[in-house]
Amino acid sequence: MTTTVIAPVPGRAMSLGDVPDPVFAQGMVGYGAAIDPPREVITAVAPVGGRLLKLMPHAFVVLTADNVGVLVHLGLDTVALDGQGFTTLLQQGEQVRAGQPVTTFDVPAIVAKGLDPVVPVVVMDEREPGNISVTAALGAPIASGGELFVAQR
Numbered sequence: 001m002t003t004t005v006i007a008p009v010p011g012r013a014m015s016l017g018d019v020p021d022p023v024f025a026q027g028m029v030g031y032g033a034a035i036d037p038p039r040e041v042i043t044a045v046a047p048v049g050g051r052l053l054k055l056m057p058h059a060f061v062v063l064t065a066d067n068v069g070v071l072v073h074l075g076l077d078t079v080a081l082d083g084q085g086f087t088t089l090l091q092q093g094e095q096v097r098a099g100q101p102v103t104t105f106d107v108p109a110i111v112a113k114g115l116d117p118v119v120p121v122v123v124m125d126e127r128e129p130g131n132i133s134v135t136a137a138l139g140a141p142i143a144s145g146g147e148l149f150v151a152q153r
Contacts (some may be wrong), residue, residue, distance in 0.1 A: 001066055003027055003151040006098055008044045008072045009105065009119050010144045011037040013136035015036035016120060021076045024120040029071060031132040033149050035142060037107050039117075043089075044103045045144055046096040047058055047121055049105035055092040057083035061124060068153060074105045076116040085109040099145045123151045 013032040019025045024034070046052075050064040058078035063069045074086065085106040090096065096142070110117045126132065134149045136142045 001153050003048060003064060003066065003068045003123070003153070004147060005047045005070055005121060005123070005149050005151060007035055007136065007142045007144055007146045007148045008047045008121060009035055009037045009042050011035040011119070011142065013134070013138050013142045013148065014118065015134070015138050019076070019118055019120055022074070022117060027060060027129060029126045030122035030126040031129045032120065033134045034064065034118050034120045035148070036118050037105070039104045039107050039111060041104060041108070042144070043080060043101045044072060044074055044105050044119070046098055046100045046102055047148070049096060049098045052090055052092055052094045052096055052102070054092065055088055055102070057086035057088055057103065059138065062096060066153070068151060071120070071122050071124050073120045073124065074103065075110045078110060078115055081110070081113065092144065121148060126151065
């Protein structure tokens with residue numbers, strides 16, 4: 001089974017190993033890729049179609065029909081902001097299509113608080129890094145909705 005994961009935000013594609021947070025860089029949550037977003041207010045979109053399993057202001061998980069959970073974490077340590085800088089556009093439990101807007105993300109406000117706005121995108125509980133094929137050119141710009149990686153399961 002193959003799951004294509006699109007970029008939930010525009011920016012520069014990064015290897016997950018380059019994320020300055022060991023929880024993501026070492027694949028403790030799962031494997032995938034990351035995006036360094038532009039320093040402007042942007043809208044994060046669903047990376048896959050499915051059910052919005054978890055929706056917090058700073059992060060969300062979409063569960064596909066094949067039970068692949070994809071986590072989008074908007075910035076590092078942003079849970080401490082208690083929702084400041086984020087506006088959720090949907091409700092937890094809703095069905096979403098890939099590319100559908102989920103949350104607005106005020107990147108300049110996050111940066112102003114001294115936090116890193118990098119956006120890790122991972123397949124939850126994926127323990128095999130070889131099951132993830134990053135298809136985006138690392139270090140290069142990627143548009144929101146562009147193919148980021150493909151997951152095999």
